[in-house]
Amino acid sequence: MNSTPRDRDDDGRARSARPRDGLGRPLPYGEKGVERQPEGVVRTPDETLVEAQRLLDAGMPFHAHEVLEDAWKSGPEAERGLWRGLAQLAVGLTHAARGNATGGAALLARGAESIGPYVSAMPYGIDVAGLTRWAGALSDELRREGAVVPAADRAPRLRAGR
Structure with a gap:
């Protein structure tokens, strides 16, 4: 049995207090990490997309995933698949940047499938068709080459023309 006490939040839920790097990997206690997303x-959907894009562009897809996950959990039921899919795309890029090609490809495919039903609506200007193409191309590359992907260089554009 592990005798190390677990970090807990104010409600008693397990929450790691360890600092994290830009890809969300835990660092040793006492090291300087990047600021975590609350x-x-x-x-609003616009605020979510702006913040998630900022984080993706900064090479921090894990942190973008946390922002998108908040929208998934707090948004209207009819949009949950959209936000869940966007969060999965961000996690897929996270895995690809960490060198987990298999996990990255799987999450990119799952995310593209989740956002697919929204392609004709383009809610909030989200480029669903472009994101689906991006996810498919990156997933194929990961399956074929298995290389580590630089997150900022391969960050998708969430909205068309932005």
Whole structure:
């Protein structure tokens, strides 16, 4: 049995207090990590997309995933598949950047499938067709080459023309 106490939040849920790097990997206690995204923040769809894009462009897809996950959990039921799929795309890029080609390809495919039903609506200007193409191309590359992907260089554009 592990005798190390687990970090807990104010509600008693397990929450790691370890610092994390830009790809969300835990660092040893006491090291300087990147600032974590607060959980449970309710943002407008526009605020969510702007913040997630900023984080993706900065090479921090794990942190973008946390922002998108908040929208998935707090948004209307009819949009949950959209936000869940966007979060999965960000996690897929996270795995690809960490060198986990198999996990990255799987999550990119799952994310593309989740956002697919929204392609004709383009909610909030989200480029669903472009994101689906991006995810397919990156997934194919990961399956074929299995290389580590630089997250910032391969970050998708969430909205068309932005």
